């Protein structure tokens with residue numbers, strides 16, 4: 143080793159050592175800071191909600207992780223700028239009013255409950271190349287669920303389900319859509335059977351924008367998950383599924399805006415594990 147490089151090496155090693163001794167936490171602290179792979183808790187509901195487009199009776203007892211918009215998504219580990227985006231239509235609405243939402247999930251012995259409270263600046267449910275399965279070219283929210291969770295990377299194969307709701311208050315027969323798969327078939331596309339779903343869309347819930355909406359839905363798990371992976375069984379505390387949310391917002395364009403939350407797309411290995419847990423008490427505010 144030539145002398146100058148040897149000196150640089152020594153000084154670098156010394157600097158590294160001094161950094162270690164001043165900024166590295168103890169081993170105990172490191173263990174407590176180790177990231178845990180997310181396992182999101184989805185609570186059971188004791189009292190079944192009324193599916194009427196008003197989430198207030200169960201929103202604070204459901205799983206929710208707060209308000210999502212493009213600003214927040216930019217800092218999520220699954221963010222990809224090509225897929226998470228909003229389209230510029232020359233509107234004056236802020237990024238948050240263009241699209242932001244809170245999402246809710248819960249369960250009981252029969253149903254998976256899904257909810258969303260959404261700020262949007264334009265309701266758009268038509269497109270030039272309409273086909274029933276093209277919910278992703280319309281204002282729509284889809285929950286992708288794998289039930290039960292497994293370690294096999296599948297793309298709408300066995301146990302994978304997409305429940306998509308088009309925000310069309312005329313409730314066309316493709317308005318609640320089911321993309322799913324079996325052991326030998328992928329991407330089965332069909333309307334959710336009326337006996338498998340109940341849902342209500344309520345527009346302009348806050349009197350702020352005609353394009354704002356609330357979505358409240360329940361999915362019959364036996365009629366959907368029970369038709370997928372034979373490993374699925376009626377839900378109980380501790381069961382693990384996986385999920386992601388796809389929120390579409392074309393606003394007069396074609397593919398337009400998309401938020402992908404808790405996952406990266408169709409491969410179910412990118413979806414986030416969730417666990418069915420017991421009832422959740424609403425968060426209490428402190429006296430002072």
Ligand SMILES: [Ca+2]
Pocket residue numbers: 191192193194195196197198199358
């Ligand atoms: Ca309700």
Ligand SMILES: [Ca+2]
Pocket residue numbers: 239240241262263264391393
């Ligand atoms: Ca929008």
Ligand SMILES: [Ca+2]
Pocket residue numbers: 288291292293294295296410411
């Ligand atoms: Ca899988």
Ligand SMILES: [Ca+2]
Pocket residue numbers: 262263264265266281353390391392393
């Ligand atoms: Ca929209």
